[in-house]
Amino acid sequence: MKPSRRSGVAPFLAMDVMSAANRLEREGRSIVHMEVGEPGAPVPAAVRAAAEAALARGRVGYTEALGLPVLRARIADHYRDRYGVEVAPERIAVTQGSSGAFNLAFLALFDVGDRVGLPTPGYPAYRNIITALGLTVVEIPTTAETRWQVTPALIEAASEDGPLKGLIVASPANPSGTMMTPEGIADLAAACRDRDIALIMDEIYHGLVYAGAETTALQASDDVVVINSFSKYYCMTGWRIGWMVLPPDLVRPVERIAQNLFISPSELSQRAALAAFDATDELETVKAGYAANRALLLKRLPAIGFDDHLPVDGAFYVYASVRRFSNDSVDFARRMLTEAGVAATPGPDFDTDRGHAYIRFSFAGTTDAMAEACDRLERWLR
Secondary structure (H helix, E strand, C coil), X not given: CCCCHHHCCCCCHHHHHHHHHHHHHHCCCCCEECCCCCCCCCCCHHHHHHHHHHHHCCCXXXXXXXXXXXXXXXXXXXXXXXXXXXXXXXXXXXXXXXXXXXXXXXXXXXXXXXXXXXXXXXXXXHHHHHHHCCCEEEEEECCHHHCCCXXXXXXXXXXXCCCCCEXXXXXXXXXXXXXXXXXXXXXXXXXXXXXXXXXXXXXXXXXXXXXXXXXXXXXXXXXXXXXXXXXXXXXXXXXXXXXXXXXXXXXXXXXXXXXXXXXXXXXXXXXXXXXXXXXXXXXXXXXXXXXXXXXXXXXXXXXXXXXXXXXXXXXXXXXXXXXXXXXCHHHHHHHHHXXXXXXXXXXXXXXXXXXXXXEEEECCCCHHHHHHHHHHHHHHHC
């Protein structure tokens, strides 16, 4: 059998690096993992207890395609309590992680050939999913002048070769951790509304903010799709559970597609996720560990030679230039893994044009691991 043309998407390099790092570990090597954006902390105790209670009831089955009504209501409460925004539970769809939400949003909003804008550097799965769905990727390079975020002027420039049907933006961003200001989000939402561009906001790193104001796009407009996840702040990556907040007219289309693609999100994960909102004290302790890791890396990496990096407002990444050491970050990351035992993700994952000069370090692990990584890099690059 011959694979389809749509299957020829680029690999997710972060996952390739993780596979290579795992192979070295199986061979007995010591590896510091800084390649994948996965919390190193265990799932909160309340989440484990909720999952155990659900299993003890003896039956885990299908739920409604948009998720358990009780979880949708609890997510709506979260927006009221955290942001002062009233969201009807009926506008919330629980999904198979944020990845499932991206697929549902793109399928519900766009037709084959539609032009969808993506800021670069940015999360590679956006580009690859959009490509696999037969849509047209329009990369929008951001720079230090715009603080690495999309502006209305950049949207206008990206529309010169044809109108954009959609735009997906993350704040805090991956790979940089850079955040948009509340004013910037409001301006972007207004510009998309004026141009009839569907705005999708990726807010999966909310809760992990160290500098600046955390703002949901729902504070600026109801006519946006907001995607979030229990993976990052809530330390539930392997549970594969996320959510979307949808404009009312998009709820039924998303539900129909979800019924056919996924049937429903995992009931066990949904029951566990309900308890995540009650684990704030434990989760804030985890976040304090990330903050300590961030401070350590922002002090030590520049001294090693990684002194040119993007602003790290939130999330758990440092996106740093490797120009001082190499013009090929893929090769640099390979050598860093095999020679120094430090796994990190090369920049072409996030920026096909300029990524050869950058590498992404994740600081989601322990502080001891971050210090060990810096020690190894210092010895290797000395």
